[in-house]
Amino acid sequence: MPHPAPPAGGARCRLSSELQLPSSPARGAAVTAHLGTGRGAAPAPGAAPSQAAMTKLAQWLCALALLGSAWAALALAPPGLQPPAPLRRALLPLPVYLLVAFGCYSLATVGYRLATFNDCEEAAAELQEHIRAARADLRRRGLRLGDQ
Amino acid sequence: MATATDQLVGFGLVAFSLVLFVYYTLWIIVLPFIDSDHGIHQYFLPREYAVIIPVAAGLLLLLFIGVFIMFVMWKSRKHAKKSD
Amino acid sequence: MAARGPGRVSVLLPTYNERDNLPLVVWLLVRTFRHSGIDFEIIIIDDGSPDGTKEVAQQLEKIYGSDKILLRPRARKLGLGTAYIHGMKYATGNFIVIMDADLSHHPKFIPEFIRKQQEGNFDIVSGTRYKGNGGVYGWDLKRKLISRGANFLTQVLLRPGASDLTGSFRLYRKEVLEKLMEKCVSKGYVFQMEMIVRARQLGFTVGEVPISFVDRVYGESKLGGNEIVSFLKGLLTLFATT
Numbered sequence: 269m270p271h272p273a274p275p276a277g278g279a280r281c282r283l284s285s286e287l288q289l290p291s292s293p294a295r296g297a298a299v300t301a302h303l304g305t306g307r308g309a310a311p312a313p314g315a316a317p318s319q320a321a322m323t324k325l326a327q328w329l330c331a332l333a334l335l336g337s338a339w340a341a342l343a344l345a346p347p348g349l350q351p352p353a354p355l356r357r358a359l360l361p362l363p364v365y366l367l368v369a370f371g372c373y374s375l376a377t378v379g380y381r382l383a384t385f386n387d388c389e390e391a392a393a394e395l396q397e398h399i400r401a402a403r404a405d406l407r408r409r410g411l412r413l414g415d416q
Numbered sequence: 417m418a419t420a421t422d423q424l425v426g427f428g429l430v431a432f433s434l435v436l437f438v439y440y441t442l443w444i445i446v447l448p449f450i451d452s453d454h455g456i457h458q459y460f461l462p463r464e465y466a467v468i469i470p471v472a473a474g475l476l477l478l479l480f481i482g483v484f485i486m487f488v489m490w491k492s493r494k495h496a497k498k499s500d
Numbered sequence: 501m502a503a504r505g506p507g508r509v510s511v512l513l514p515t516y517n518e519r520d521n522l523p524l525v526v527w528l529l530v531r532t533f534r535h536s537g538i539d540f541e542i543i544i545i546d547d548g549s550p551d552g553t554k555e556v557a558q559q560l561e562k563i564y565g566s567d568k569i570l571l572r573p574r575a576r577k578l579g580l581g582t583a584y585i586h587g588m589k590y591a592t593g594n595f596i597v598i599m600d601a602d603l604s605h606h607p608k609f610i611p612e613f614i615r616k617q618q619e620g621n622f623d624i625v626s627g628t629r630y631k632g633n634g635g636v637y638g639w640d641l642k643r644k645l646i647s648r649g650a651n652f653l654t655q656v657l658l659r660p661g662a663s664d665l666t667g668s669f670r671l672y673r674k675e676v677l678e679k680l681m682e683k684c685v686s687k688g689y690v691f692q693m694e695m696i697v698r699a700r701q702l703g704f705t706v707g708e709v710p711i712s713f714v715d716r717v718y719g720e721s722k723l724g725g726n727e728i729v730s731f732l733k734g735l736l737t738l739f740a741t742t
Contacts, residue, residue, distance in 0.1 A: 383426025
């Protein structure tokens with residue numbers, strides 16, 4: 269069965285020509301040889317680098333408390349310790365600003381990821397080919413496929 | 417490659433957020449440092465709106481999410497009761 | 501059961517009504533493993549499918565041998581997590597691959613998972629649709645948007661160090677999977693998320709390989725309001741408890 273040439277612009281999604289070739293012993297041996305020796309330094313849970321014992325929620329609350337108190341200190345400072353007027357005007361709405369900025373960042377990130385979400389047409393076509401080959405071979409080997 | 421529509425919508429979102437971000441940054445951060453008789457101030461609403469609009473939008477969003485969740489849960493409960 | 505020889509890969513295939521796809525997946529798996537020279541076994545866990553999946557599996561067992569195709573069925577549909585636990589009991593490999601039996605995951609990536617595992621001595625190798633030249637076929641705009649949005653939310657809240665948390669095409673070291681199954685309690689999408697999150701908690705390392713996901717279940721709404729709400733619930737639970 270002739271294998272279709274990979275698209276000129278380089279495969280967009282993962283394709284493989286491996287299934288069409290007879291098994292290559294050298295490559296196969298190399299992979300098997302490695303499988304067993306992969307253990308190396310197995311991470312024992314006790315010796316593993318300690319993960320933060322805090323839950324993500326707790327981390328967030330801590331960070332918010334920190335930032336919140338810094339902002340409050342500057343915003344609600346007594347007249348003697350206040351930063352200069354324009355700076356103060358910029359500082360006061362900062363929490364709302366950060367939320368909006370984060371919202372913009374989220375929208376942009378999701379939009380960008382949506383725009384670059386690969387569509388694997390070649391992979392789907394390749395799968396159809398493999399399905400045909402599989403059905404033919406299985407029929408030869410005596411599998412009774414109900415319909416199709 | 418994503419399809420054309422996906423790219424359009426996706427990059428459209430990017431452009432929109434960029435514009436929004438720039439406008440809002442100018443409004444909140446930059447404008448206080450510019451003299452109040454400069455022409456640029458006419459392009460921006462009074463400062464109170466810089467807080468009111470996002471807060472209102474945020475509350476609306478939360479409301480919408482809440483209604484969506486309640487609706488889905490109500491529908492699943494109704495479906496469960498029907499199938500009993 | 502003691503592992504027989506180094507470097508065997510056990511593939512767990514939970515099935516429910518996969519009469520048409522199962523033989524194709526098994527054929528592709530056998531081809532892939534034989535071509536790459538990796539020792540393997542395929543464990544099929546059928547949950548009493550009414551469409552005759554078990555009978556097809558029995559035919560496959562005759563064709564390929566009962567040392568390569570292990571049938572370990574169950575009486576009723578009991579869920580994915582328990583299917584893995586059940587299947588693992590009979591697995592004799594050092595590595596366990598979990599994947600979908602509906603051809604959305606292509607076995608050709610498994611040798612790449614193994615290569616990646618060797619590279620970095622990873623405890624888990626996860627197939628990702630979101631990085632590199634990974635991708636999806638058969639999703640419309642709405643589906644992609646929801647997928648990316650949900651993934652973004654997960655990244656922000658959980659910072660998991662893996663780009664595709666809801667993917668179910670993964671390679672695990674056997675001991676790692678056993679340990680994780682003890683700890684994970686969620687269902688559905690959230691189950692796959694919880695595995696990675698708990699793995700990171702326990703200090704396990706996760707490598708990634710871009711894969712293509714071919715969704716052939718057209719017209720069937722796999723992503724309704726219910727899925728979204730239970731995903732959010734699960735996400736918030738993980739956020740608050742890990």
